[in-house]
Amino acid sequence: MSPPQAPAPLFLLNARLIDPGSGREMRGGLVTLDGVIAEFGESVRQGDAPEGARIIDCAGDVVAPxxxxxxxxxxxxxxxxxxxxxxxxxxxxxxxxxxxxxxxxxxxxxxxxxxxxxxxxxxxxxxxxxxxxxxxxxxxxxxxxxxxxxxxxxxxxxxxxxxxxxxxxxxxxxxxxxxxxxxxxxxxxxxxxxxxxxxxxxxxxxxxxxxxxxxxxxxxxxxxxxxxxxxxxxxxxxxxxxxxxxxxxxxxxxxxxxxxxxxxxxxxxxxxxxxxxxxxxxxxxxxxxxxxxxxxxxxxxxxxxxxxxxxxxxxxxxxxxxxxxxxxxxxxxxxxxxxxxxxxxxxxxxxxxxxxxxxxxxxxxxxxxxxGLPQGRLQKGAPADIIRFDPDAPFVVDPATLHSRSKNTPFDGALLQGVVRTTVVGGAVVYEE
The missing domain is CATH 3.20.20.140 (Metal-dependent hydrolases)
Known part of the structure; x- marks a missing residue:
């Protein structure tokens, strides 16, 4: 069996970056490479993306661990x-x-x-x-x-x-x-x-x-x-x-x-x-x-x-x-x-x-x-476990659309705000809205 291929480089651009551990917040982009965070901040530009990289315009959404x-x-x-x-x-x-x-x-x-x-x-x-x-x-x-x-x-x-x-x-x-x-x-x-x-x-x-x-x-x-x-x-x-x-x-x-x-x-x-x-x-x-x-x-x-x-x-x-x-x-x-x-x-x-x-x-x-886990932070070299979400986007909780096998949500029919657009684990996109 051949070893699994590393995910392609990922460029998240035009994002509101929040690192909760340090309290830092900035506008810019984030790059994942070989499963870790390679770069983030204002210096990340689309023109730096290598051939084969995936580019996602976050349109001002929050990008966080x-x-x-x-x-x-x-x-x-x-x-x-x-x-x-x-x-x-x-x-x-x-x-x-x-x-x-x-x-x-x-x-x-x-x-x-x-x-x-x-x-x-x-x-x-x-x-x-x-x-x-x-x-x-x-x-x-x-x-x-x-x-x-x-x-x-x-x-x-x-x-x-x-x-x-x-x-x-x-x-x-x-x-x-x-x-x-x-x-x-x-x-x-x-x-x-x-x-x-x-x-x-x-x-x-x-x-x-x-x-x-x-x-x-x-x-x-x-x-x-x-x-x-x-x-x-x-x-x-x-x-x-x-x-x-x-x-x-x-x-x-x-x-x-x-x-x-x-x-x-x-x-x-x-x-x-x-x-x-x-x-x-x-x-x-x-x-x-x-x-x-x-x-x-x-x-x-x-x-x-x-x-x-x-x-x-x-x-x-x-x-x-x-x-x-x-x-x-x-x-x-x-x-x-x-x-x-x-x-x-x-x-x-x-x-x-x-x-x-x-x-x-x-x-x-x-x-x-x-x-004692290495995740949970926006730092160079940290595991590229990242989410992109719009904190203001509204939605009504419909149990039928939830992905859990059971549907016993206490928020059945509630109007909530905050939609996850993209979820990345180890540099690989595992969920997209």
């Missing part, structure tokens, strides 16, 4: 009816996501090096964008016995998380953090006390009006506070997967002020939606953690703007019709989000709550820094 989504379910192995790596990466490319960090919540779970290898091979053979697998923190994601973190890391796992399951035992969590510290591995944890969080939506007046059981915000804060104390005890690197309350934000601010190696994320859903959007029992908005009160949402947006919240994730969790078209209390948790994460995030930019550079930083350079 491709998005890195730190939490997405890709379906394989075991849930191909909900999603496949092929369909998930197509949806990602259409949404400007060039790297997916896949969750370990598969069947079997990603708790064995062979499963890590399977995900990487499937992504290589069928994927359009990069897939970086997370592995399980505990065997079987059961929270009782630590997984072989060292072997899983050698196999290609970029972080360790049990998905939307908290490790109940403080002793097991301490051992996992200590073990991970010795490998300089990143522990990502879903902080929620499972004994306290038994409701199906946020606890409060709105839940009472709907006649639904509520989960208190303290369920998140109690578990996160325990984790942060264990991080102080062990010195491990820790990332809170999704924070949704002011109680959690206060705890994280104290931990960061103390110099602990902690970071956190939140989902695009919790930044742009609140519990009132559930309306008349809309199951596509049944999420875990639940959508919170509007005051909590505003606090999250403020924390994102100041940098307390490090990253934004899609929390892409496809569910099929049989598990979502049910009474609210019986429906499964989860929503798709890969394809709409950027456009939904631009709501915050258009409202003046967050700058475009800060939004992109939380979706590109910051997750790259936390995970």
């Amino acid at each position: 491709g998005l890195i989504d730190m939490q997405a379910f890709v379906g394989e192995p075991g849930a191909e009816h909900r999603e496949t790596i092929a369909s998930a990466t197509l949806a990602a490319a259409a949404g400007g996501v060039t790297t997916i960090v896949s969750t370990a919540a598969t069947a079997p779970p990603v708790d064995d090096p062979a499963v890590v290898d399977f995900v990487l091979r499937r992504a290589r053979d069928t994927g359009r964008v990069r897939v970086a697998p997370m592995a399980a923190l505990t065997r079987g994601r059961e929270g009782r016995e630590i997984a072989e973190l060292g072997l899983l890391q050698q196999a290609g796992a970029v972080a360790f998380c049990d998905g939307a399951r908290s490790v109940r035992s403080a002793l097991v969590m301490r051992r996992a953090l200590t073990y991970a510290r010795d490998f300089d591995a990143l522990v990502i944890h879903f902080a929620e006390d499972p004994d306290l969080s038994v409701g199906v939506m946020n606890e409060g007046e709105f839940a009472h009006r709907l006649g639904l059981s509520g989960a208190p915000r303290e369920a998140e804060a109690i578990m996160l506070d325990r984790d942060l104390r264990l991080v102080a005890l062990t010195g491990a690197r820790y990332h809170s997967a999704i924070v949704t309350t002011t109680l959690s934000l206060d705890a994280l601010r104290r931990a960061k002020d103390e110099g602990l190696a902690v970071t956190c994320g939140t989902s695009i859903n919790h930044l742009t939606l609140n519990e009132n959007d559930i309306g008349d029992y809309r199951t596509f908005l049944k999420l875990r953690p639940p959508l919170r009160h509007e005051d909590e949402r505003k606090a999250l947006v403020g924390a994102l703007g100041e940098g307390l919240i490090d990253v934004i994730v899609s929390d892409h969790d496809p569910q099929d019709v049989e598990t979502k078209r049910l009474p609210f209390a019986e429906a499964e948790y989860g929503a798709i989000g890969l394809e709409t994460m950027l456009a939904a995030g631009l709501r915050l930019v258009h409202s003046g709550d967050v700058t475009l550079t800060r939004l992109l930083e939380a979706m590109t350079s910051r997750p790259a820094e936390i995970l």
